[in-house]
Amino acid sequence: MLTGGARKQQFNVYLPPELVVRIKHLAVDEGRSLSAVVETALAEYLAKKKEGAE
C-alpha cells in the first residue's frame, strides 16, 4: 500500500466510475497492483490490435 518502486510514468485518464471499481476489484482478486493490471490490459489490447492489422 506504499508505492515508489520501479520508475513509472503517471498517466491520468477519465473513465466511468463503474469501470474503475471493476478494474480495482480485479486487481484485488489477482493480488496485483492497479497499475500492473492496467498495464497488462493496455499491452494486451495493443498486441491484439497489432495482430489484427498484420
Added chain:
Amino acid sequence: MTAPAFTLCPYRFSDDPPRMINFLTTLGLARTVSSRSESFAILSGRSGRIAVHSSADSAVGAEPGETRLCFETPDGDSARTYLTSLGLDATIVDEAYGRYLHVSDWHDLRVGLNEEMKDFYGYRRHDRPGRAPRVNVVGVWFHVDFAVPETVLRQLGYVPDPPAAAGWQTFRTAEPSGVVGLHTIGAESDPRRSGVGLSFETAEPPENLVERLHTDGHSDARLGSVRGTTIVLVTDPDGQRIEIHRAPR
C-alpha cells in the same frame, strides 16, 4: 486553513504477517481491517494505527522487518486541497485498495499518505473489541537533523511536546492521532535513507504487559529503564527491538 486529520499509520513489512499481527494484538492493539489471505492488516491503538504488510508482496522492495512512515486521512480531496494551500505539489493516485497522495516535495523522505479505505472488497472489517485499546502507536523517525521532518510534521498538524532529551522530540496532534518521535542519527548517514522504527506508549502497568508477552511466547520481554522510568523491552517477530513506554497522563 486547518489541517485535516492525518492519523499515524506506519507500515511494517513482515515475512510472517500473522505472527506480527498476533504480537501487536498482545501489546493491546485491535485489528480493524485485514485481507482474506492475512497478508495485510490494519490495527488501531488508543491513538495511531499500524499496517502490517507482507514483505513478499511489497511493490516497493521493502525488506522484512522494515518500517515506513505513513499517515491516513479521511478524505483525499480535502487533504490535497489543504496541502496545495501550503504550496505543496500533491497529486491523488488510484490504487486497488483505494487512493494515496503523492507529495513530490516529500519524495526523498518516503512519507506515505493514504486515504482511509472506503471500498472493502477483498478485505474483512473487524468489530471494535469490548475494551478500548490502551496503546499509543509511536513512529520513531531517525534523521540527521530535526528541521526537515519537523517541517513535514507541522504541515500535517503535529506539534512538539515539551523537550524531553537531547536528540529526541515527540510530536502529537490536538486530536489523538498517534505520536511521532524524531531521533537524531549521525551526520555520516544518508539523509535520504532516514529510517523508521516502531515504539509504543501504554497506560497498562509494565509488569502486566511483560507477563502477558511471556504467556504469548515472547520470552525475551523484560523491564528496562530509560531516563529513570520503567519501560518494557521485547523483540518482535520480525527481529526488531521494541520499546514500550508509559503513556503520558
